C-alpha cells in the first residue's frame with residue numbers, strides 16, 4: 725500500500741471529503757434570490773457529491789460536478805443514476821486549474837472546501853470567466869476567526885496552508901476581485917466534528933493498528949490525526965467561512 729492509496733482508502737470511505745453540513749449548503753443557497761429555474765451550476769472539487777445532491781434537491785437546474793479523482797466521479801454518476809437524476813446531475817473528470825468550459829457558461833459556481841487547492845485568490849480570479857454576467861459564486865474556505873491565535877495552531881497552519889487569511893482579509897480580496905458579497909457566515913463546529921472527523925477518526929485508528937510497522941503510512945495517519953487534534957483543541961480560532969458572492 726502506498727501513501728496515496730492509503731489516503732484515498734480513507735477519503736473514499738467517508739461521506740464528506742471536507743467539513744460541511746447540509747444546513748450550511750442550503751443556507752448559502754437560500755441567499756441567492758435570482759437564480760433562473762433552468763440554472764446551469766458548476767460544482768468544483770465535488771468529491772462524492774454530498775453538496776451536489778443537496779443542491780439538486782433545491783434547484784431544477786443542471787449541475788455539472790468536477791473532480792480529479794476518478795473514483796469520486798464514478799461514485800457521483802452512479803448515485804445520480806440511482807436517484808434518477810442523471811439527466812441533470814453529471815460528474816466529470818477535470819482539473820480545477822484548467823477547466824474545460826466556455827466563458828459565461830454558468831449561473832452559479834459552487835466550491836465547498838476545495839478552492840484552497842487552486843488558491844483562494846486564483847480561484848476567485850480564474851473561475852469568474854465561466855460565470856454569466858450576473859452569476860453567483862459560493863465557496864467555503866479556511867479562515868482565522870480570531871486575531872493572535874496561539875503559537876501552536878499558528879505554526880500548524882503556517883506549515884499546512886500558509887495562505888489562510890482572516891475573514892476581514894478575505895472580504896477585502898473578494899471585493900478587489902470584483903464580486904459583491906451577498907452573504908457570509910461561519911460553518912458551525914458540527915460540520916467539522918460530527919459530519920467529517922467523526923467518520924474519519926475510526927478509520928485512522930484501525931489503519932494505525934494495521935500499518936504501525938510501516939513508517940511512511942504511519943506518518944500519513946499521524947498528519948491526518950494531528951489535523952483532527954488541532955481542531956478539537958483550537959476550533960474556536962479558525963474554521964470554514966462561507967461566502968455567497970455575485971459577479
Ligand SMILES: C[S@@+](CC[C@H](N)C(=O)[O-])C[C@H]1O[C@@H](n2cnc3c(N)ncnc32)[C@H](O)[C@@H]1O
Pocket residue numbers: 739740741742743744768769770771772773774775790791792793796818819820821835836837838841
Ligand atoms: C476537501 S475535498 C472537498 C470535497 C467536497 N466538496 C466536500 O466538501 O465533501 C476537495 C476535493 O477536490 C478534489 N481535487 C483535488 N485537486 C483537484 C483538482 N486539481 N481539480 C479538481 N478537483 C480536485 C479532491 O479529489 C476532493 O474531492
